[in-house]
Amino acid sequence: MPFQAASPRRRRTLIRAATVAALLLSGSACGADTEASTEPAPLQQTSAAIACDGSGQLLGAGSTAQANAIDIWKNAFSAACPAITVNYGGGGSGAGVQQFTQGKVAFAGSDSALKPEEVEATKAVCTGGQGIDLPMVAGLVSIVFNVEGVDRLVLDGPTVAKIFDSRITKWNDPAIAALNPGVKLPDAEIQALHRSDDSGTTANLTAYLAATSGGAWPYPPSKTWAGKGGQSANGSAGVAAQVKQVDNSIGYVELSFAQTNNLKSAAIATGAPQPVDATAANAANTFAKAQVAGTGSDLALNLDYATKEDGAYPIVLVTYEIVCDKGNKPATLPALKSFLTYTISDEAQQAIGQKGYVPLPAEITSKVKAVIPQLS
Structure with missing residues (x-):
């Protein structure tokens, strides 16, 4: 591409210009560059309500419980944001958290919240921050x-x-x-x-x-x-x-x-x-009765497994996406925020609701939506 030989500042200018042109021509825009910018730019909205920013590979691993949900989301997200490739490997929650603490993946899926010792381990890869739990897939x-x-x-x-x-x-x-x-x-x-x-x-x-x-x-x-x-x-x-x-x-x-x-x-x-x-x-x-038990940006939930309410199924789980609150890698942070912004959207939650999952209640999704833009 002609702008690749340009300086980072010039390249960012050209990309912004191309994005504006694409919006005018087609009404959709998916950014295609992860170059860090000192000027925060708003995510561009596509006709499918998917926000695209960044490019390259976004790696995740862990929970097999959310594997079917991730497949659904990847297909929709990739179609809207072809510059970003989401690769998710299963292996179980334990393996996912381990890969996250080793710095091998940008996010980990875990069906149980981080334990204190696991939070401590994340500090080695979350420079100036720590791993947090963002509820994303209910089932x-x-x-x-x-x-x-x-x-x-x-x-x-x-x-x-x-x-x-x-x-x-x-x-x-x-x-x-x-x-x-x-x-x-x-x-x-x-x-x-x-x-x-x-x-x-x-x-x-x-x-x-x-x-x-x-x-x-x-x-x-x-x-x-x-x-x-x-x-x-x-x-x-x-x-x-x-x-x-x-x-x-x-x-x-x-x-x-x-x-x-x-x-x-x-x-x-x-x-x-x-x-x-x-x-x-x-x-x-x-x-609907779940309460946030985490503090700050951590949104770990307290689930009532012993519920006796009429029509309340007790053996529930929530898969958390484990990410750094601070210290995410600059090369993947824009793509990570784009993908998570989509997965917690009403559209994405309803999409997996048709495949055996449970759309998270608005009281929870609103909290997650507020945290994602603050990731750094």
Whole structure:
């Protein structure tokens, strides 16, 4: 391009001129340069309400729970902003946070908020700042099952805990039968599947079990699986695939993976008048009561896993995008802010709401929208 040999100041001037021309001709504008500027310029709005600024690769990694959402967002964002390439690798929340603290990615997806020691570790890569949690993808953990002849299954906290800790081993166990009167449960061994990788999905499931099992789950909430026995698989996609293939199996995945694989999801007896089905609408009832527990720019949420409200599904999760509040790399900061501005938009939240996720309530998205422009 002719302006590449020009000075940085001249190059920025030419780019601004080209942007203005594009706006006049087509009504859309996607910036294509990450050159740092001493004069902050407003992001250019496209006809799809996507703001483009910066160029090059934007790398992220972590949560597999949000993988389907990221795919949807990448497609829309890339179409509007071809100068920016978003590459997101899964590997689980634990791996994502590790890559972030090693400075390998601009953002990490994690289904659990940063712990104090993890925040401390981020300071090595966030010069003058630290990592913060920005809630971006809301969803629910579906207890998926593959039991011949059983189309609807009701479970509760103590029963789920004992199944995944190998203390309930048969499908016709009295505890399961009591929750499912009239259902013909087979005299078959339960094949329980859990995550092999450090997972925020596991952290949210075990937080639910710790809050609702009455001590039947004897382990603290953790990304690392602690239950006894069972089989393991990597990522949400791996667990879903195994449940689909293995007779008399049970596992836990996000609702989007349950839907993609046509898996049945258990209803949860919470103490509400009726067992609560694993639907996005029911999870939204739980998120509506979520409170921000973080301080400053950190927007970690407090989720009520022990809710007994009618129609409130209790096993919910939120995926946070972990970013630096200060000290982001100048080369990727414009693209990072552009992408996050889009993903928290009403348009983007509604787009993933059609694929098994839960659009975040306005009370939360408004707070995230206020933080993103302040990233530096």
